[in-house]
Amino acid sequence: MQNNDLDYDFALRLQLDLLNQESLPNNYEDEIDESVEDTTPIIDNRQNEQRNRDSSVENDYAIAMQLQQILNEEALEENEETPHRNNFEFENYETDSDTEVRRNDAIKPNRTYIESLNDEDDDELEQVTIKVSSVEITSNDLKTVIAQFKNKLFEKNPTAHRRVIKLSSRNQLLMFSEFIEAIKRFRDVDFIQRPKIEFKHEPVADYGGAFNDTVRQILDTFMSLENPEYGGNGHLFTGDNSKLISSTAPISVLDELNIFGDILFLAIIHDAPFPVDLDIILFKYCLDLENTITLKDVERFNPVMYNLAREVLNASPDVDLSTIDGFDQWAEDKEISKIQRQVYSRSRENLRKLAKEICHDVLIHNRIKQLNAIKLKLNKFGFLNILKDKQIKIEHIKDYFYQGSITYDDIIRKLVFSPANLSRRQNTVKNWFIEWLQAQGPEELQEFCRLVTGFNHPREEITVAFKTYVTRENREAVLTPRFSTCFSEMKISEYFNSRHELFAIMNAQVNKDLHDDRFTVA
Numbered sequence: 001m002q003n004n005d006l007d008y009d010f011a012l013r014l015q016l017d018l019l020n021q022e023s024l025p026n027n028y029e030d031e032i033d034e035s036v037e038d039t040t041p042i043i044d045n046r047q048n049e050q051r052n053r054d055s056s057v058e059n060d061y062a063i064a065m066q067l068q069q070i071l072n073e074e075a076l077e078e079n080e081e082t083p084h085r086n087n088f089e090f091e092n093y094e095t096d097s098d099t100e101v102r103r104n105d106a107i108k109p110n111r112t113y114i115e116s117l118n119d120e121d122d123d124e125l126e127q128v129t130i131k132v133s134s135v136e137i138t139s140n141d142l143k144t145v146i147a148q149f150k151n152k153l154f155e156k157n158p159t160a161h162r163r164v165i166k167l168s169s170r171n172q173l174l175m176f177s178e179f180i181e182a183i184k185r186f187r188d189v190d191f192i193q194r195p196k197i198e199f200k201h202e203p204v205a206d207y208g209g210a211f212n213d214t215v216r217q218i219l220d221t222f223m224s225l226e227n228p229e230y231g232g233n234g235h236l237f238t239g240d241n242s243k244l245i246s247s248t249a250p251i252s253v254l255d256e257l258n259i260f261g262d263i264l265f266l267a268i269i270h271d272a273p274f275p276v277d278l279d280i281i282l283f284k285y286c287l288d289l290e291n292t293i294t295l296k297d298v299e300r301f302n303p304v305m306y307n308l309a310r311e312v313l314n315a316s317p318d319v320d321l322s323t324i325d326g327f328d329q330w331a332e333d334k335e336i337s338k339i340q341r342q343v344y345s346r347s348r349e350n351l352r353k354l355a356k357e358i359c360h361d362v363l364i365h366n367r368i369k370q371l372n373a374i375k376l377k378l379n380k381f382g383f384l385n386i387l388k389d390k391q392i393k394i395e396h397i398k399d400y401f402y403q404g405s406i407t408y409d410d411i412i413r414k415l416v417f418s419p420a421n422l423s424r425r426q427n428t429v430k431n432w433f434i435e436w437l438q439a440q441g442p443e444e445l446q447e448f449c450r451l452v453t454g455f456n457h458p459r460e461e462i463t464v465a466f467k468t469y470v471t472r473e474n475r476e477a478v479l480t481p482r483f484s485t486c487f488s489e490m491k492i493s494e495y496f497n498s499r500h501e502l503f504a505i506m507n508a509q510v511n512k513d514l515h516d517d518r519f520t521v522a
Helices: 003-019 045-054 059-081 111-115 142-156 172-184 209-223 251-269 281-286 295-301 303-313 327-333 338-344 348-363 365-378 380-389 394-401 408-412 424-438 442-453 475-479 499-509
Strands: 164-167 196-199 415-418 462-467 482-484 489-493
Touching: 142 251, 142 380, 142 394, 164 172, 172 209, 172 251, 196 209, 209 251, 251 365, 251 380, 281 365, 281 394, 295 303, 295 348, 303 327, 303 348, 338 348, 348 365, 365 380, 408 424, 408 442, 415 424, 424 462, 424 489, 424 499, 442 489, 475 499
Parallel strands: 164 196, 415 462, 462 489
Antiparallel strands: 482 489
């Protein structure tokens, strides 16, 4: 194939992508005046296609004209049909990453417990395809939409079995291996009921605490998976405070991403802790809201490409794009011809669309297969389709899943002390405990909430019950609080002798370097 044909095919492919996208929001730094008027005559695209294929002399000129015309038509459509929309600006969803887990060192699961996963039901149930129609959901509130969606699944499949996931240990790596092996055996219908978590040698009832805390740890482990085979920096999810699936993750890890999508679906539907360090770009893609991608999104993951897109966006018409640092390399990788560069630099509107293309290339196109693997699993029973039909937007996702920084007042307002009538000693300890909360930073407050509720923020009421019984345990054991995530309860001793003693004990609890043995699940 000749170079002219390659250029032509690229132009059509590139512009088809642009036609399927809305205009890039323009509330970036150094906003640009977008009042660009173009009166280029309308050219029939099909006639252009035939003319370009038949002509070898005017090929470049025809491509340029067609490229410009498509850009002009798109701009006119936006001016006539698309109201101006502002970008949503987000904070970084800052959470400290847990200790990174090396996938190479993962402990093999105990298959004795895996194989006991409701084996008697495996041959009796067939894979059932159930979809919930958006007309069956009456609310546009995200929390209510999810609740109604789940209720409709129950109605449509009342005989859905509740799966049991049996785990042999609380060791994080072993628990991770056994849990994902169990999820691999799930059919879609098995996600309707919240799975029951059972630990070997722990005969406790699962009222939700075991499920919530187990899912939290599994998703945290996924977010910190590391293996040289992933390419890049070796992490499956890249980023500092906010993480996105790596663009270098090979196709061979799509099975792992399928499992991640399955577990993320479980967390969303059954109200388990959400991995707040998962970047919201995933939802912008899954809900077809790529038009809300901003330069700030690119800056979080690729400062170099952020600078490139920003300079393109703020460039003057007729700029020589080769003078922009990094553009030639990017254009060469994308096979953008010289004549196409001239078309893009012809107007501010074209430059804006080029900047948009750079942003999408960095965040979406470079990892499209990986994103699709997760999206497929999140769309069980048409879940994502319903969110789109109900016009769930990014601000709704952010408000529901990505809780912002919390203050001690947010927690104190949720506290309920038991018994209702506190003794003088208990009231003194209560005041010391509140003073301790007031002295903590956001990270410590989030860790306290995680211990007592399973989430990084207070959910409903938090019960603080005093331990009034005397045991034969040593003093440190007596003073150490116990957390019951399933009841959102903390049991605290009334036998502290001083504020300093209580502070020391509570500081040890929010030290994230400790093992997760500070709580009970029932």
